[in-house]
Amino acid sequence: MSVHPIVPIFQGAGKPKRKEDIESGLEFRILGPLEVQMNGQGLTVGGPRQRAVLSALLLSVNQVVSCDSLIEKVWNGRPPRTARTQVAICIATLRKVFRSAGWSEETITTATPGYMLNLAGHSLDSLRFEQMVARATEWTAEDRPAEAAAALREALALWRGPALGGVYAPFAETEAARLDEQRMLAVEQQMALRLQLGEHQALLGELQALVGACPLRERLRYYLMLAQYRSGRRAEALTTFRDGMRHSIEEIGLELGAELQSLHDSILRDEFPQPAVPGIAAPLRDRPQPVPCQLPENDAYFIGRSREQWLMDDALLSDCPQLPSSIAYITGSPGIGKTSLAVNWAHRSAHRFPDGQLFADLRQDRTLDVLHQFLRRLGAEGPLPMDVPEAAERYRAMLEGKRVLLVLDDASSYAGLRHLLPGRGECRVIITGQADLDELLQKYSALRLRIGPLSDEESLEVLTSVLRDSRAEESPQATRRLAALCGHTPPALRAAATKLLTKQHWRVSDLVRRLERSADRLAELSIGEDSLRARLNRRVRELDPLSAAAYRELSRLDGADFEAAEAAKVLGTDLLDAEDLIETLVDAQLLEVVGRGLSGEMRYRWQELVRLHAFHSLCAAPGLANCVG
Numbered sequence: 001m002s003v004h005p006i007v008p009i010f011q012g013a014g015k016p017k018r019k020e021d022i023e024s025g026l027e028f029r030i031l032g033p034l035e036v037q038m039n040g041q042g043l044t045v046g047g048p049r050q051r052a053v054l055s056a057l058l059l060s061v062n063q064v065v066s067c068d069s070l071i072e073k074v075w076n077g078r079p080p081r082t083a084r085t086q087v088a089i090c091i092a093t094l095r096k097v098f099r100s101a102g103w104s105e106e107t108i109t110t111a112t113p114g115y116m117l118n119l120a121g122h123s124l125d126s127l128r129f130e131q132m133v134a135r136a137t138e139w140t141a142e143d144r145p146a147e148a149a150a151a152l153r154e155a156l157a158l159w160r161g162p163a164l165g166g167v168y169a170p171f172a173e174t175e176a177a178r179l180d181e182q183r184m185l186a187v188e189q190q191m192a193l194r195l196q197l198g199e200h201q202a203l204l205g206e207l208q209a210l211v212g213a214c215p216l217r218e219r220l221r222y223y224l225m226l227a228q229y230r231s232g233r234r235a236e237a238l239t240t241f242r243d244g245m246r247h248s249i250e251e252i253g254l255e256l257g258a259e260l261q262s263l264h265d266s267i268l269r270d271e272f273p274q275p276a277v278p279g280i281a282a283p284l285r286d287r288p289q290p291v292p293c294q295l296p297e298n299d300a301y302f303i304g305r306s307r308e309q310w311l312m313d314d315a316l317l318s319d320c321p322q323l324p325s326s327i328a329y330i331t332g333s334p335g336i337g338k339t340s341l342a343v344n345w346a347h348r349s350a351h352r353f354p355d356g357q358l359f360a361d362l363r364q365d366r367t368l369d370v371l372h373q374f375l376r377r378l379g380a381e382g383p384l385p386m387d388v389p390e391a392a393e394r395y396r397a398m399l400e401g402k403r404v405l406l407v408l409d410d411a412s413s414y415a416g417l418r419h420l421l422p423g424r425g426e427c428r429v430i431i432t433g434q435a436d437l438d439e440l441l442q443k444y445s446a447l448r449l450r451i452g453p454l455s456d457e458e459s460l461e462v463l464t465s466v467l468r469d470s471r472a473e474e475s476p477q478a479t480r481r482l483a484a485l486c487g488h489t490p491p492a493l494r495a496a497a498t499k500l501l502t503k504q505h506w507r508v509s510d511l512v513r514r515l516e517r518s519a520d521r522l523a524e525l526s527i528g529e530d531s532l533r534a535r536l537n538r539r540v541r542e543l544d545p546l547s548a549a550a551y552r553e554l555s556r557l558d559g560a561d562f563e564a565a566e567a568a569k570v571l572g573t574d575l576l577d578a579e580d581l582i583e584t585l586v587d588a589q590l591l592e593v594v595g596r597g598l599s600g601e602m603r604y605r606w607q608e609l610v611r612l613h614a615f616h617s618l619c620a621a622p623g624l625a626n627c628v629g
Contacts, residue, residue, distance in 0.1 A: 025122035026103055028058055031129060031179065032160025034167050038101040046093055048168060049074055053090040055167045057108065057117035059175055061124055066114040073171040091115055125158045126179060133186050135383060142382055145193045152190040159183055184217065191223045200230040211240070215247045218257050225260070229267050237267050292356035292377035295407065298347045299340040301465050301494060304458035308449050312345050315447040316428045317352055327421070327429045327446040329437060333589040333607055334535035335491045336451055338432040339409050346407050346430060353428070355402035360420070362433075363410040367419055371395050374420075378404075392419035399427055406430070412542065414439035434539060434589040452592075453488035453607065456480060462490060466497035471508050478509040485515045487609035491532040492525040499524075522612050536613045543588060550581040551590060555615035560608065561594060563601045590614075 026043075029035040034051055036043040045051050052074045057065055071083045080086070091108055098107050109116050119127070132155035139148035163179040164172045187210065194203055207224040214220060221244045228237035241264040245256050255261075312328050330338045343359075350357055358377060360370040371391040372384050378398045385391040403426040411417045411433035421429060421444075431440070440446055454462065460479055464472045472479045486492035496515075500506055518524050526533040540548050554562070556570050568578035582604055585591040592605045606614075 026098060026101070026107065028119075028122060028124045029160070030055065030058055030164050031125045031158050031183075032163065033165035036097075038103065041101075043097055043101050045097065046090075049086065050090045050093055051167050052169045052172065053087060054094055054117075055164055055169075055172055055175075057115060058124060058126075061117050061119045061127070064111045064114055064116045068113070070114060073169060076170050126163075129155045129158050129182070129186075133182070133189075136186075136189065138382055140189070140193065144382075145196050149190055149193040149197065152186050152193070155186055156183065156190065184214070188217070188219045188223070191220065195223060195226060195230075200227040203227045204231060204233075211244075215244065216251060218244070218260055221256075222260055222263060225263055225267065234267060234270070238264065241267075291354070292358055292404075293350070294359040294377065295346050295350065295357050296343055296359060298344055301462060301490075302337075302340050302344045303461045303465065303490075304454055305337070305341050305344075305451065308341060308451060309345055309348075311447060311449060312430075313349075316430075317349060326427065327431065327440070327444050328449060329431045329433070329440060329446050330449045330451060331433055331436070331589060332451040333610060334434060334539045335489050335532040336453065336589075337490045338434075338451065340490065341451065342407050342409065342430045342432050346405055350405070353403050353405040355404045357405045357407070359407045359409065361409050362412065362416055367416060370420060388419055395420075396423045399423070400425060403427065408432070411435070411437065413437070436587045450589075454490065454493070455488070456483060459483035459486070459488045459493055462493045463497045466494055467500055471500065475508045478507070478512050481512050482508055482515070485512065485521065486525060487607055489532060489607070489609060491530070491535070492522075492609060495525045495527045495531065498527060520616060522609055522616060525609070532609060533613060536610065539588060539590065540617065543584070547581055547584040547588070551585055551614050552618040554582075554585075554591075555606075555611055555618050560606045560611065561603055563599065563603050565599075565601060567604075 025038075027037040029037070034045065034055060036045055036054075045054060053070055056070055056073045067084055067087055070087050071079045074087070075083060091110075095106065095108055105121065107118060107122065109118055132151045136148040136151035136155070139145075139151065163176040163183075191203060191207065191210075203223070204227055207220065207227055210220050211217075211224050221240060225237040225240050228234075228240060241256070241260065244260065248254055248256050308330075315328055316326070330342055332338050346357060346359075356377070358374050360373065362370070365373070368386070368388050368391060371388065375384055375391065375395055375398065378395070380394065380398065385394060399422045404422070406420070406422070406427065406429045408417055408420055408429065408431045411431050412435050414437050417431065417440075431437070431446075441448060453459075460472065460476075460483060463479060463483065482496055483493065486496050496511060500508065500511055503510075515521050515524055522533050525531075540551060543551065550571055553570055554567055557566060564575055564579045564582060567582055568575050571578050571581065573581070579602070582591060586593055586604070590610055592607070594603045594605045596602055
């Protein structure tokens with residue numbers, strides 16, 4: 001077997017250096033003038049455009065904001081011709097500011113069709129405010145007014161002035177008004193709690209100032225009248241009512257509402273020495289908890305996998321006392337359909353789990369965040385443990401005696417999911433991932449399913465179901481060739497069918513011919529953020545530098561199959577080191593083991609589109625732009 005020119009990049013290579021730990025991340029502050037701090041030091045964000053772009057990303061944190069949306073927000077519908085370029089410059093400038101401050105991770109990522117600010121490792125005061133207000137609401141419902149009032153005091157202390165100060169754009173003004181309304185609702189809730197705690201005299205000055213600043217907020221006027229009445233200032237309470245009535249009629253032409261008028265009448269007659277405090281949530285204890293159902297939407301074009309589903313039925317649904325397993329682990333290469341299989345089976349079997357179905361994307365969320373999410377879905381009330389083992393203990397206690405199905409998607413390590421596994425009982429777990437979770441298989445009798453490409457018939461069914469016309473049946477030979485060019489992988493098959501769907505005048509053979517001549521077939525078969533190329537890019541980024549380089553270099557080998565000795569020549573290493581690198585790629589589901597050759601050495605195989613991705617990555621590497629396949 002011939003090979004392409006060898007670049008011995010591994011000779012003398014050492015282990016990759018670890019990144020230095022950073023004391024803390026970036027602190028974004030929008031509850032007042034827009035600020036960014038790092039370890040207590042303020043960063044210079046830049047001019048009006050950079051501040052507007054950063055504000056827009058912070059208001060949609062952890063979500064993709066399209067470039068068109070950023071242009072609309074920054075220029076308010078009147079963008080210059082260079083707007084897209086200017087947005088890109090703003091993003092580059094912000095990234096440079098963050099890097100200069102010592103944060104090496106990419107906080108603002110490029111994500112089709114725009115950009116996303118990833119808050120992982122950082123903090124945002126508006127999110128902290130919302131979390132503390134939510135906690136106060138829970139404590140209020142549990143009749144814990146002191147704790148709730150303290151949480152609201154801490155939340156309101158985050159405010160430093162009008163929100164998004166220094167950001168001059170209509171969208172910022174709208175969002176500032178929304179945030180300020182949230183602040184006022186929190187203020188009103190805090191006043192209600194403090195009245196409930198008997199702090200009426202201490203509140204008089206604060207409430208008078210608040211009513212003076214916001215004379216049309218009837219709830220604040222109610223609380224001031226109540227505080228005055230309870231402090232023995234009955235005449236002042238009645239005056240407060242008359243001032244409010246006059247102001248309301250003059251400003252908006254309406255009398256005060258029924259609650260205030262009822263309070264006025266009660267104070268006038270001195271009938272109720274302790275009128276009730278409105279605005280306090282009813283206790284949650286007696287409310288029935290809904291059964292959690294977190295499963296994502298089923299895949300409309302899910303095809304095949306009947307053998308795998310039968311094995312999962314046998315392992316997870318058997319009524320036999322010697323139950324084979326309570327866990328199914330689905331693994332396979334990126335884009336092969338692991339999540340679709342898990343979610344399809346979960347929907348089909350949901351009726352067997354009457355206590356609910358829980359779902360978590362482990363690539364997106366931290367273990368503690370997932371535990372908190374699950375605990376809330378299971379009905380946990382009050383503050384949640386901030387320690388992972390403690391939260392896991394409470395989580396397992398809540399699952400005790402229940403029959404719940406858990407789908408844990410995209411697991412990368414046993415450490416990342418072990419606290420999410422229930423104890424012994426009737427719960428069942430489906431895990432998907434691309435890593436070999438040796439510890440999971442060692443500690444649990446888990447069913448391990450490695451799924452591969454679809455069969456010819458299943459691939460044809462995917463193409464036909466997406467295409468929804470007769471072109472596939474009219475050209476069976478061309479359709480089979482198209483399925484082969486797609487590597488029989490679901491994302492590529494759907495992308496191909498979608499191209500035909502949008503090109504009604506094309507025959508299947510037209511697309512086949514185009515793919516056969518394409519210099520980058522994977523690009524032709526990639527549509528959207530979750531394309532096969534995007535999934536492979538993510539997987540390779542998770543590899544260590546030596547394994548990622550091996551992934552690229554091995555694509556120089558001719559053909560899909562090869563032995564370790566051939567790989568060692570390409571990699572410029574000895575046989576043992578080459579085998580270690582190859583096994584890392586096997587564990588990452590980027591290569592397959594196909595047995596031993598005539599020489600007795602282990603043989604490995606590329607899936608075709610994975611090899612194309614590796615070779616494209618090789619050609620895109622610096623200094624290799626002219627390599628040829």
